Amino acid sequence: MADNDNHVLISNPTDLKPSTAWSETVWAYTSxxxxxxxxxxxxxxxxxxxxxxxxxxxxxxxxxxxRWMQQCGEHYGVEMVFVLNADTGYxxxxxxxxxxxxxxxxxxxxxxxxxxxxxxxxxxxxxxxxKAERYWPLLDIAQEHDNCEMMIMTSxxxxxxxxxxxxxxYFQIAEHLIRPGIAHALEPSFVSWAxxxxxxxxxxxxxxxxxxxxxxxxxxxxxxxxxxxxxxxxNLPFSPHSGDDYGIATAIKLGLPLLIGAGVSxxxxxxxxxxxxxxxxxxxKKFKTGTGRFDTRVYKLFEAxxxxxxxxxxxxxxxxxxxxxxSTAHVLHQLGLIDSPEAHPDCKDxxxxxxxxxxxEAMRRPKRLAEKLGVPYFxx
Numbered sequence: 001m002a003d004n005d006n007h008v009l010i011s012n013p014t015d016l017k018p019s020t021a022w023s024e025t026v027w028a029y030t031s032x033x034x035x036x037x038x039x040x041x042x043x044x045x046x047x048x049x050x051x052x053x054x055x056x057x058x059x060x061x062x063x064x065x066x067r068w069m070q071q072c073g074e075h076y077g078v079e080m081v082f083v084l085n086a087d088t089g090y091x092x093x094x095x096x097x098x099x100x101x102x103x104x105x106x107x108x109x110x111x112x113x114x115x116x117x118x119x120x121x122x123x124x125x126x127x128x129x130x131k132a133e134r135y136w137p138l139l140d141i142a143q144e145h146d147n148c149e150m151m152i153m154t155s156x157x158x159x160x161x162x163x164x165x166x167x168x169x170y171f172q173i174a175e176h177l178i179r180p181g182i183a184h185a186l187e188p189s190f191v192s193w194a195x196x197x198x199x200x201x202x203x204x205x206x207x208x209x210x211x212x213x214x215x216x217x218x219x220x221x222x223x224x225x226x227x228x229x230x231x232x233x234x235n236l237p238f239s240p241h242s243g244d245d246y247g248i249a250t251a252i253k254l255g256l257p258l259l260i261g262a263g264v265s266x267x268x269x270x271x272x273x274x275x276x277x278x279x280x281x282x283x284x285k286k287f288k289t290g291t292g293r294f295d296t297r298v299y300k301l302f303e304a305x306x307x308x309x310x311x312x313x314x315x316x317x318x319x320x321x322x323x324x325x326x327s328t329a330h331v332l333h334q335l336g337l338i339d340s341p342e343a344h345p346d347c348k349d350x351x352x353x354x355x356x357x358x359x360x361e362a363m364r365r366p367k368r369l370a371e372k373l374g375v376p377y378f379x380x
Contacts, residue, residue, distance in 0.1 A: 037255030061338030
């Protein structure tokens with residue numbers, strides 16, 4: 001395919017090379033309008049918060065918040081999947097014992113509920129080269145359970161590999177998978193050493209049978225859009241999940257899954273938007289307009305929950321959004337779902353003493369709109 005300047009863009013995956021950049025492909029120039037989908041109500045994967053009280057896990061609050069999110073999904077007919085022990089669940093501060101306890105308690109309390117377990121490397125602090133076996137300890141714990149998927153979270157030594165050995169590393173990890181895998185890509189806006197998947201690497205992973213989907217955590221780059229365009233254009237057997245907490249509406253418009261921390265604090269709003277975006281003719285639309293069309297009030301809902309989440313995920317002085325977990329705890333506390341807005345006692349990414357007030361202010365507009373639209377479960 002050639003653009004207006006007669007520059008040939010790659011559209012055939014056989015022409016991809018490990019060195020190919022997205023800007024050399026048609027998928028980097030596919031408009032959102034070409035990808036819009038008003039017929040698919042994709043799942044919402046909520047990166048579940050592990051709440052704390054008096055420096056110990058608040059298991060009652062954990063269960064109560066999960067039930068609340070289940071209610072949101074059931075009300076709007078949205079498939080809910082709970083992402084456990086990922087960043088929102090403090091994976092980097094969890095011992096292996098507490099990691100296992102989270103999964104064990106969740107499965108005991110919610111025996112039929114599907115979950116995704118975050119999995120990262122353990123014991124690699126002094127390594128000088130990537131070792132796939134560093135992923136085995138958490139994989140062995142998580143894969144004891146069924147009805148679940150494994151999110152292979154990136155690590156520094158994995159990220160620093162060139163594309164071909166990086167592909168081989170993901171394939172090595174896949175050899176240890178007995179549950180469906182989700183490949184996780186990070187971008188430099190999260191950590192300085194992160195590098196996104198180039199198109200050749202993405203295509204290679206997308207075709208591996210062990211990986212049913214992937215998550216791209218992005219704030220400043222449109223790589224989720226690139227993933228969506230390639231998957232649709234090539235009909236790949238791979239489900240791209242958006243990890244963009246600053247662009248939540250995009251995945252809804254494209255009929256693709258979200259896998260985000262914002263799925264906790266904005267859960268009822270996102271579930272409502274999933275339903276409102278569908279045409280009346282879609283069988284699993286719960287609340288029809290009676291016109292055959294989608295509910296255009298969803299555009300105001302997009303604005304309301306995005307302005308809210310922009311404050312939950314606001315950047316700190318280090319230009320990091322990591323304290324969002326502390327903000328999320330304040331939101332759940334104000335909704336009466338957990339007893340304390342504490343963060344994990346070892347977590348250094350904290351908000352200031354005025355965070356309760358700031359979250360009260362942040363919730364005003366979405367609360368008002370939720371009441372106007374009849375969206376339940378978001379407080380009075």
